[in-house]
Amino acid sequence: MTDTKTHYRTCNICEAMCGLEIQHRDGDILSIKGDREDPFSQGHICPKAVALQDFYQDPDRLKTPLRKTADGWQDISWQEALEEIATRFRGLQAAHGQDAVGVYLGNPNAHNFGNAIMLPGFFKALGTNNRYSSASADQLPHHVAANYMLGAGMLIPIPDIDHTDFMLIIGANPIVSNGSLMTAPGVGKRLKAIQQRGGKVVVVDPRRTETAKKADQHLFIRPETDALLMLALAHTLFDEQRVTLGHLEPRIAGLAELAEAVKLYTPEAVAPACGIDAATIRTLARDMASARSAVCYSRMGASTQSFGGLCQWLNNVLNILTGNFDRRGGAMFPQPAFDLVRNKKGKPSSYGRYQSRVRKLPYFNNEFPVATLADEILTPGEGQIRAMITIAGNPVLSSPDGARLDQAFASLEFMVAVDIYLNETTRHADIILPATTGLEVPHFDVFFNAFAVRNTAKYSEPLFEKAPEQKHDWEILRDLALQLTGRDDDGTTPERMLDAGLRHGAYGKDGMSLDHLKAHPHGVDLGPLQPCLEQRLQTEDGMIQIAPQLFLDDLDRLDGLLQQASDQDYPFSLISRRLPRSHNTWTQNSHRLVKGRNPCTVQMSQGDAERLGLSDGQTAEVRSATGSIRLPVEITGDMFDGVISIPQGWGHNRSDTGMTVAATQPGVSINDVTDAGRVDALTGNAAFNGLRVAVRAA
Numbered sequence: 015m016t017d018t019k020t021h022y023r024t025c026n027i028c029e030a031m032c033g034l035e036i037q038h039r040d041g042d043i044l045s046i047k048g049d050r051e052d053p054f055s056q057g058h059i060c061p062k063a064v065a066l067q068d069f070y071q072d073p074d075r076l077k078t079p080l081r082k083t084a085d086g087w088q089d090i091s092w093q094e095a096l097e098e099i100a101t102r103f104r105g106l107q108a109a110h111g112q113d114a115v116g117v118y119l120g121n122p123n124a125h126n127f128g129n130a131i132m133l134p135g136f137f138k139a140l141g142t143n144n145r146y147s148s149a150s151a152d153q154l155p156h157h158v159a160a161n162y163m164l165g166a167g168m169l170i171p172i173p174d175i176d177h178t179d180f181m182l183i184i185g186a187n188p189i190v191s192n193g194s195l196m197t198a199p200g201v202g203k204r205l206k207a208i209q210q211r212g213g214k215v216v217v218v219d220p221r222r223t224e225t226a227k228k229a230d231q232h233l234f235i236r237p238e239t240d241a242l243l244m245l246a247l248a249h250t251l252f253d254e255q256r257v258t259l260g261h262l263e264p265r266i267a268g269l270a271e272l273a274e275a276v277k278l279y280t281p282e283a284v285a286p287a288c289g290i291d292a293a294t295i296r297t298l299a300r301d302m303a304s305a306r307s308a309v310c311y312s313r314m315g316a317s318t319q320s321f322g323g324l325c326q327w328l329n330n331v332l333n334i335l336t337g338n339f340d341r342r343g344g345a346m347f348p349q350p351a352f353d354l355v356r357n358k359k360g361k362p363s364s365y366g367r368y369q370s371r372v373r374k375l376p377y378f379n380n381e382f383p384v385a386t387l388a389d390e391i392l393t394p395g396e397g398q399i400r401a402m403i404t405i406a407g408n409p410v411l412s413s414p415d416g417a418r419l420d421q422a423f424a425s426l427e428f429m430v431a432v433d434i435y436l437n438e439t440t441r442h443a444d445i446i447l448p449a450t451t452g453l454e455v456p457h458f459d460v461f462f463n464a465f466a467v468r469n470t471a472k473y474s475e476p477l478f479e480k481a482p483e484q485k486h487d488w489e490i491l492r493d494l495a496l497q498l499t500g501r502d503d504d505g506t507t508p509e510r511m512l513d514a515g516l517r518h519g520a521y522g523k524d525g526m527s528l529d530h531l532k533a534h535p536h537g538v539d540l541g542p543l544q545p546c547l548e549q550r551l552q553t554e555d556g557m558i559q560i561a562p563q564l565f566l567d568d569l570d571r572l573d574g575l576l577q578q579a580s581d582q583d584y585p586f587s588l589i590s591r592r593l594p595r596s597h598n599t600w601t602q603n604s605h606r607l608v609k610g611r612n613p614c615t616v617q618m619s620q621g622d623a624e625r626l627g628l629s630d631g632q633t634a635e636v637r638s639a640t641g642s643i644r645l646p647v648e649i650t651g652d653m654f655d656g657v658i659s660i661p662q663g664w665g666h667n668r669s670d671t672g673m674t675v676a677a678t679q680p681g682v683s684i685n686d687v688t689d690a691g692r693v694d695a696l697t698g699n700a701a702f703n704g705l706r707v708a709v710r711a712a
């Protein structure tokens with residue numbers, strides 16, 4: 015037996031970037047704790063980090079390439095797998111055009127710098143425009159707003175939670191999600207600190223969330239009416255002459271157009287639709303305007319809905335109008351050590367360069383919306399997708415109307431999955447290429463440092479050597495690209511690219527490099543966020559566009575909400591929720607995380623349950639125009655009347671998957687009822703929230 019050793023790394027499950035301290039001996043994990051010396055997370059972790067050992071040791075995890083045969087799954091060599099994939103993809107592309115092969119990227123790609131760095135080369139080799147990702151089931155509206163207002167889709171304003179005096183949280187539940195497009199490990203403490211310094215936290219959500227319970231004020235809102243609320247807040251700021259632009263005043267273009275556009279949206283006009291009275295809306299605007307510093311932070315609830323683009327634009331508008339943009343305590347811009355925004359000036363965005371073939375949805379950031387992926391596979395004609403590769407994604411459970419995508423994948427001529435499990439999506443593959451994960455992978459956060467509430471940088475070595483037969487995701491992507499092009503390896507590695515990016519980045523002259531980070535395993539602190547937008551702005555004319563025509567034109571669509579009639583057939587509005595002990599669809603194979611009572615319940619108010627004659631724990635059927643699911647009722651004081659909430663990420667009890675623990679879980683997939691036809695027409699993002707459903711005893 016050897017000595018106990020300690021390993022420091024960043025947890026890469028969610029966006030919070032928590033530092034971990036892991037005790038291990040002879041390949042066994044003895045403990046996983048928060049790293050108190052991590053300058054950013056300072057010891058914070060959540061229960062999911064402890065499960066990293068489960069994913070590492072999971073006997074269900076795939077280790078060698080698999081081929082589907084009539085007699086079941088068969089191990090094959092990497093070389094055989096790569097050759098077959100290249101031959102099939104190239105054959106289909108020769109016969110039907112380059113776009114005959116589709117790609118879907120899932121969430122873990124964003125948590126793996128090897129993927130982030132090697133994917134562009136892979137895409138070039140594959141040469142298809144049929145690209146999709148979970149971004150269009152998530153944060154696409156943030157990118158579209160950043161692109162049109164600031165000139166770069168990645169220039170997303172981040173709430174300066176550690177210095178603000180007033181935080182308005184719309185449609186986010188960071189106490190459970192640990193923050194999103196706001197990397198802030200230990201959000202709970204940070205929110206509490208706002209209150210301790212005399213500030214205020216207000217949450218706007220159709221559910222009294224775990225975050226709302228810690229806030230000073232919670233306002234129930236009807237799903238999808240947030241843009242109306244924000245327009246009324248902006249209206250009030252103009253109406254009461256509370257607009258103060260601060261240091262950015264000379265940089266702001268379009269103020270008069272904005273003032274004109276918000277004129278109609280008085281608090282009285284929007285109050286009935288939102289379910290928030292006019293006086294409360296006025297007070298909220300005044301509170302935000304008069305706070306020493308303030309920030310509006312809108313996330314999933316205001317992104318994955320029919321008006322996601324408008325919401326994310328208006329979120330930025332409110333921060334600008336109150337003088338809180340690019341200002342301490344307001345919405346700020348990180349300066350990451352590895353910068354994805356640099357030198358984008360004048361580069362045209364790909365928004366609208368193409369429209370999707372079947373539904374004419376907009377292209378953005380070189381992708382089409384995932385809500386139309388099934389259409390593109392199932393609708394015959396030129397440009398139809400005939401083969402797919404999914405990389406670290408499980409869209410059968412994660413995308414709207416997942417059941418139809420399930421059928422679509424089954425109909426493909428050929429499919430490949432790069433994944434760690436045989437799951438609801440990858441079971442459709444002809445070949446599965448297994449990747450390393452978690453503790454076997456080196457880590458640097460290329461994305462989430464760009465969205466973090468403090469500038470820090472950290473590189474983590476792998477804790478465990480991968481087995482000789484295993485490949486990292488980036489090696490799989492590299493090898494596929496080489497096989498597809500017939501080229502020789504030029505020796506590019508993610509570490510080399512990372513090192514170059516660090517050396518040429520904002521801290522390069524101060525000695526930032528990969529070696530520097532390797533010498534500091536707890537991470538290095540680069541200080542609080544600083545006003546820097548004037549240097550980082552990428553618009554051609556150097557101005558902040560506060561009222562891009564694209565958004566003004568979209569306001570017409572909103573006006574329908576003002577006189578929405580009640581729906582007799584589908585009287586309820588459905589929203590999703592996240593759970594503290596699961597991450598999307600893939601962590602449910604950890605015993606540790608799934609033990610205990612079934613968390614996949616439909617939450618509803620006491621009044622709604624009484625009207626439906628449902629009691630707590632009874633099985634209900636939730637039905638939409640798309641499909642129906644059955645799950646237990648949970649009666650709670652936390653739901654707005656007329657709104658029900660179901661967790662996302664479940665539905666593992668199907669046949670022929672290889673996640674043996676997950677398969678025993680009773681949870682059902684919310685996306686068997688969601689509607690792929692519902693998107694934010696402006697951005698193409700999936701509109702999960704506010705789906706009309708009926709509920710009855712099963």
Ligand SMILES: Nc1nc2c(c(=O)[nH]1)N[C@H]1C(S)=C(S)[C@@H](COP(=O)(O)OP(=O)(O)OC[C@H]3O[C@@H](n4cnc5c(=O)[nH]c(N)nc54)[C@H](O)[C@@H]3O)O[C@H]1N2
Pocket residue numbers: 119120121122126148151152314318405406407408409411412413414432433434435437449450451452487590591597598599600662663684685688702
């Ligand atoms: N109704 C509803 N639907 C939603 C949401 C919602 O709120 N409501 N949320 C949406 C959001 S925000 C997101 S991000 C999407 C997520 O959608 P997806 O990204 O499609 O779903 P994940 O569960 O993250 O899928 C991760 C996949 O990667 C695999 N995996 C895990 N680690 C690794 C790795 O290191 N390498 C490789 N190669 N594979 C790995 C897992 O086995 C799994 O198959 O879901 C969306 N869907």
Ligand SMILES: Nc1nc2c(c(=O)[nH]1)N[C@H]1C(S)=C(S)[C@@H](COP(=O)(O)OP(=O)(O)OC[C@H]3O[C@@H](n4cnc5c(=O)[nH]c(N)nc54)[C@H](O)[C@@H]3O)O[C@H]1N2
Pocket residue numbers: 028029121152184185186187188190191192193194218219220221223235236237238239240313314315316319589590591592593594595596597598663703704
């Ligand atoms: N534990 C855990 N953490 C996670 C994840 C996970 O699966 N589990 N997933 C990660 C991922 S991929 C992401 S993108 C982030 C997301 O992080 P968050 O944005 O914080 O996500 P949610 O918890 O889904 O919070 C969305 C909130 O919006 C509310 N909502 C729904 N519809 C509306 C609406 O129309 N208006 C308003 N105002 N509110 C609405 C919901 O009730 C919910 O409270 O979380 C990440 N962290």
Ligand code: SF4
Pocket residue numbers: 025026027028029030031032058059060061062063192199
């Ligand atoms: S909050 Fe996120 S990053 Fe932190 S330990 Fe939990 S899963 Fe990992």
Ligand SMILES: [Mo]
Pocket residue numbers: 121152
């Ligand atoms: Mo996400």
